[in-house]
Amino acid sequence: MRILQEEYAKDKHYALLKDDLHQTARALQDAYNNLENVVDPDLIDCYIYELNSVQMRYKFLLASIKKMELSQ
Incomplete structure (x- = not known):
């Protein structure tokens, strides 16, 4: 019974990671779009930092x- 519980926990954790990866991919696309459309120099820096942050999160996930x- 304990093995089944551990397997279920792994499957649930895997599903959460996959969902988080998809959300991060959308955030990455949004960051690229924002960077392409911004003209204010301060916002350019902001979106560059955001893009780098989201890229690192994506690689980690x-x-x-x-x-x-x-x-497995």
Whole structure:
């Protein structure tokens, strides 16, 4: 029974990671769009920082998902 609970927890965690990855991909696209359309120099810096932040989050989530897939 405990093995089933652990497997369910892993599956639920995996599903949450995948959902978070999809949300981050949308945020990444939004950051690219915002950067392309901005003209104020202060906002350009803001969107560059946002883009870098979202890219790092995307890489982290992708690595976490790959690690889970390899461990199964």
